Amino acid sequence: MLVHISKSVLVKALQQVYRAVPSHSPNSLLSGLYIHADSEGIVFRGSNTSLTLQYKVDIQDGSVHVVRSGSIVCHAKYLYELVRKMNDDDVILEAKSQSMLHISAGGTFVRLSGMSQAEEFPSIVPPVSVALYPTVQVPSRLLISVIQQVVVAVSTSESRPILTGVSLVIQGERLTMIATDGIVRMATRTVAIKNEAGVSASVIVPGTNLLEISRLLGEDGDEPVTIQFYPHQIYFSTNRLCMQSALIEGKYPPTRDLVPSGYISEVTVNLSILRQTVDRVSVLAEQRLITLQASEPRLVLSADTSEIGDMCDGLAWESRSGEDFRITVNGKYLISTLRSMESDCIRIRFADKRRPIILLPTDENASWLFLLNPVLTN
Amino acid sequence: MLVHISKSVLVKALQQVYRAVPSHSPNSLLSGLYIHADSEGIVFRGSNTSLTLQYKVDIQDGSVHVVRSGSIVCHAKYLYELVRKMNDDDVILEAKSQSMLHISAGGTFVRLSGMSQAEEFPSIVPPVSVALYPTVQVPSRLLISVIQQVVVAVSTSESRPILTGVSLVIQGERLTMIATDGIVRMATRTVAIKNEAGVSASVIVPGTNLLEISRLLGEDGDEPVTIQFYPHQIYFSTNRLCMQSALIEGKYPPTRDLVPSGYISEVTVNLSILRQTVDRVSVLAEQRLITLQASEPRLVLSADTSEIGDMCDGLAWESRSGEDFRITVNGKYLISTLRSMESDCIRIRFADKRRPIILLPTDENASWLFLLNPVLTN
Structure with a gap:
């Protein structure tokens, strides 16, 4: 050479x-x-x-x-x-x-x-003709956005390896990703894609691999990404990049029942201000506990750390419906999902103090949601 | 309040x-x-x-x-x-x-x-009138430069605590700082200061404290720094800042004999190019060993790491006198002092392969030098 x-x-x-x-x-x-x-x-x-x-x-x-x-x-x-x-x-x-x-x-x-x-050295060139395997194309920016929004909810514990992966499903003209740690968080997003060949696929991709893939795509400009499904492997490729990830074998647990069917209260707040407020309140959040309280005239966030101090903070809402509520959540999980979201405002839905809150976009057509279970306190 | x-x-x-x-x-x-x-x-x-x-x-x-x-x-x-x-x-x-x-x-x-x-809470206000204690003023930038150039040579080992300090001596119109780890490195610089009150002082200041002080002064613009000598303490102050350091008690070891009295070879090289070359060669420097070799037509730096590889690199000199030489030094110590120096070019003096090399500025009036003992190899 x-x-x-x-x-x-x-x-x-x-x-x-x-x-x-x-x-x-x-x-x-x-x-x-x-x-x-x-x-x-x-x-x-x-x-x-x-x-x-x-x-x-x-x-x-x-x-x-x-x-x-x-x-x-x-x-x-x-x-x-x-x-x-x-x-x-x-x-x-x-x-x-x-x-x-x-x-x-x-x-x-x-x-x-x-x-x-x-x-x-591990090879990346598929051993047989690519035409044999299902292939779809997704715009790079859209794929990055979906991955980064969903991957925050994967489990970091190896106790249930399947939950360290993201479920990726293609059915008709829709691509859906779902991740959950099985306990506290669940994130899902569905986007429309072109699928003229009528590909159907359902695989589980390790979350850390997907995150690396989204980062590399982010440095590579906006071009179509080709996704190919092979036995035990998934490929993502652009002109210059080819990225191959092993799959996690097994059946992803059903997640549909996790989302509460109704809600009694909904507030709409500015995402960027909420992010800053959660970030600030996190400083005094012992065991990362942050309490959200919706009551006139604003959404109040509070936290305390024993022997050090306590604080409350808040932001005006854009709109609100339903009852007052109060719920305590893990601030670390909340901030990580807020950072991954792309929206001017988000809606927070509350069903019951023992049931998860749901974060979702104000745009009714954007089909993503993030679910966060409360921490039960005295 | x-x-x-x-x-x-x-x-x-x-x-x-x-x-x-x-x-x-x-x-x-x-x-x-x-x-x-x-x-x-x-x-x-x-x-x-x-x-x-x-x-x-x-x-x-x-x-x-x-x-x-x-x-x-x-x-x-x-x-x-x-x-x-x-x-x-x-x-x-x-x-x-x-x-x-x-x-x-x-x-x-x-x-x-x-x-x-x-x-x-530890107080900083001196308990008695400041007029009782010796006081000098030094321009901030000059003081920062002296500290940062000398402090790279202090010992980081607590086995001889006195060597974790910098010797600071004021005599007549001269301020001198000296630091050495007692084994491999010694740095010293003398600068002219105004000393109308005829202050004489000789103290040992912990190197880590001096480094913090120089960093804070660097963020505070260029104004005169007042240095005051108290029993067991030294004060550095500007309009906004007051910084008090404990002193290390004891007698600083004599360092004059460490510097070889003569030399058989001297090369003058561009400081910035030397810095980059040492930085590059350090990548393959096993146990940080870098060999410097002066022979026509350039100064060659080389290093190797067993089972990984080896490299040689070099730079043209500005001027040169005396014999060819070859000496092996610790690259980490060399790069840290090169980073602290302010000069377009520096001179490297070689006396003997068992004696230290001396780095000093090309300006004959700038009275600083850095001494680096060789590592004896086969």
Whole structure:
């Protein structure tokens, strides 16, 4: 392998795939990054086996020149740190064998050991024709927004592994994601997509993988994302990026019954002001407990920490219907979902002090909701 | 106590003194910040007993209005976090007694417990007239530069506590600071100061305290800093800031003999390029070892990490005299001193492969130097 590549393009490529590299792995090959150059360009790949990220720099971009094809796996951390610090934009990567990569730029010359089993590095190219598997396309920004809004509710505990995943369902012209920790939180959003091939799919994708995928898509501009469903795997790809995640096997628990069928009170408040108020009240929220109280003339938030102090804060509502209410929730969960929402105002629905509150958008057509169970206090 | 104060001014004041608050202390009073308001303005104070920081907001600044005098000590972390998140610039602090502070701003109302022994909080006002003790004035920027350049060489080990301090000597019209870890590094700088009163002083100030002091001075604009020498204490003050540090008792070891009396080789290189080169080579520096080699036509830096790889890098020199040399040093110590230096170019002097290299400015009048002992390798 012998290639000339622009430093800035190389840094970006390494940054992208570096995110899949595990900090510790029993398989030392996974602490490496796979580089493959051929007449089409250069492909960079990182993997923790559950998530594999691949970034392609096309020969036609003009920022890369491949003199000799080849592939190598080098230690990710060293490779990335070294390239980032180069002081010349013209970087030359040369590997005479899979056991050594030479990097030169300006007055700098580096010899990095290769991990000699490059062909054993996790592959991302599907073994059979893609046409065999169901495929849909979703606009990048929409997909990012759905993932980030739903993924806040996944469980972080391994006691029920299935709940560390997000349920992704495609049926007709609708894509739905659902996540819940099974106890306190549930988030769901449904969006309209084009589905001319009539694909039906229902899979569970690890939440941490989806979050990484949404972050990488966010850095890659707004282009259509192709989603493909394979046995035990899901692929998300754009022009440059290809991201493959393992699936969680099993049956996602039913969540429909979690949402209270009615409500006795609803307030509409400005999302950004609510976010700031919750953030402020969280400072004194012992065990993260924040009490919401709707009574004239505003929504009051209060918290206390024993021996330190207490506080109350509040915001005027945009509109309100129904009875006064008072409920105590986990402020950390509340703030994380408020940060993931995109809306000027949101509605908060209250059914009963033992039943969850529901957060949902003011736009009746936007079909997302977030459910937060109360913390029962004295 | 009842005061109105602008949020931005209050946040800045708390930020400044917060830096002295210990994260853990057996004395719970020290986890607090002392606030005192009277007809002159408001004083804020934080202390870890070794370092006490005080910041004054003067009534004449127009950003504070004192309705009722008084003082209180409140938990620093909560106070700072809460004030920082307030969404109204007009903050009211009210304490009816020393046991409770009320904070209100916009729709937010907070009650913070006071630590009821405000009068036991470490004091900063000298008990007797300042005229009794030696006093000099040094321009703020000059003092910051001297501290930051020298403090990189203090020891971080408590095995010889005296070496965790910086020796500060005033004699005639000269202020000298010296720091050494006693083994590998020594830094010293002498600057001219005005000393009409003929003050003589020689004290040892904890390096971490001096570093905090230099950081606070850096945020406070360029004004003269008054240095006062008290028994067991040193004071640094500007209009708004008063910073008091305990001294380390004992006799600072002699350092003059550490500097080799002659040298056989000297190279002059661009400081900024050297910094970048050392930073890059550090990536592959196992046990931080970097080898410097002066031979035609450039200064070559090299490093390696077993099983990962090796690299060499280099920079052209500005000028050079004497023999070729090769020496191995600790790259972490080298980079930290290069970052603290202010100069376009520096000179590197080599005497012998077992004796320290000396880094010094090209300006013959600038009297600072940094000494770095080699690491002996095979």
